[in-house]
Amino acid sequence: MAKLNVELVTSEGRVLSQEADFVLAPGAAGDLGVLPHHIPLLTPLRTGEVMVRNEGVEEYLFVSGGFLEVLPDRVVILADAAERAEDIDQARAEAARRTAEEVLAENAGDAMAAAKLERALYRLRVAEVRRRRRDHATPPGES
Numbered sequence: 001m002a003k004l005n006v007e008l009v010t011s012e013g014r015v016l017s018q019e020a021d022f023v024l025a026p027g028a029a030g031d032l033g034v035l036p037h038h039i040p041l042l043t044p045l046r047t048g049e050v051m052v053r054n055e056g057v058e059e060y061l062f063v064s065g066g067f068l069e070v071l072p073d074r075v076v077i078l079a080d081a082a083e084r085a086e087d088i089d090q091a092r093a094e095a096a097r098r099t100a101e102e103v104l105a106e107n108a109g110d111a112m113a114a115a116k117l118e119r120a121l122y123r124l125r126v127a128e129v130r131r132r133r134r135d136h137a138t139p140p141g142e143s
Contacts, residue, residue, distance in 0.1 A: 002036035006052055008061060008077040015082045016052065016061065023075050024051040025068050034070050041070045045079060047118050049126045060085040062126040064119055081119075088127040096120040 006023055008016040023034040026048025047064045065080030100117035103110055 002073070003054075004034065004036050005074045006077075007075070008050065008063070008079060008082055010066075010079050010082050015079075015084065016059070018052065018054060018059075020052045020054045020075070022051075022053040024053075025075075025077060026050070026063065027068060032068065032070075034075055037072050038070050040072065041068075043068050045077065047115075047122050049122060049129070050077065050082075060126050060129050062088060062123050064122075083123070083126075085126045085129060088123050090124065090127050093120050093123040093127065097124065 001021070003019040003021065004023060006016060006018055006020045007014065021035070025032050025034070026046045028044040028046055031048075032043065045063055045066045045068050048062075050061045050063050052059045052061070062083045062085070063077065063079040063081070066078045069076040069078075096116060097120035100113045100120055103113035104117060107113070
C-alpha cells in the first residue's frame with residue numbers, strides 16, 4: 001500500500017517525521033485531507049489541528065500558521081508553531097485562554113487577543129483529544 005512521508009517542521013526544528021496513510025490539516029480555505037498520490041499543491045495554514053493516521057493509529061498535533069506542501073508521496077508542513085498533543089501544557093493553555101477572554105471582554109476589537117484566544121482554544125482541543133484517547137484505551141481500573 002502506498003504511503004506518504006510526512007514532515008512537520010518549525011523554526012525550532014522537526015516536530016514530526018513519519019509515514020502516513022492519511023493527513024488532515026487546516027488549510028486556509030478549510031480542512032484538507034491528503035491521501036497518497038494527491039495532486040501537488042501549496043496552501044497557507046490556519047491555526048488548528050493536524051491529524052496524521054498510519055495503519056489505524058492517529059496522532060494529533062496543534063499548528064499555528066505556516067504552509068502546507070503536498071506532493072504525490074510527501075506532505076511537508078512548515079508551521080510557525082506546532083506541538084504534539086502530549087506536549088501541550090493544559091494549565092498554561094487554560095491560563096492563556098482566560099487572559100485572552102479577559103482582554104476581549106474589555107476590548108472586543110482586539111485582534112491580537114482574538115488570535116491568542118483561538119490559539120489557546122485549539123491547543124486545549126488537541127490536548128483533550130489526546131486525553132480522551134488515552135482514557136479510552138486504558139482498561140477500567142488500570143492507569
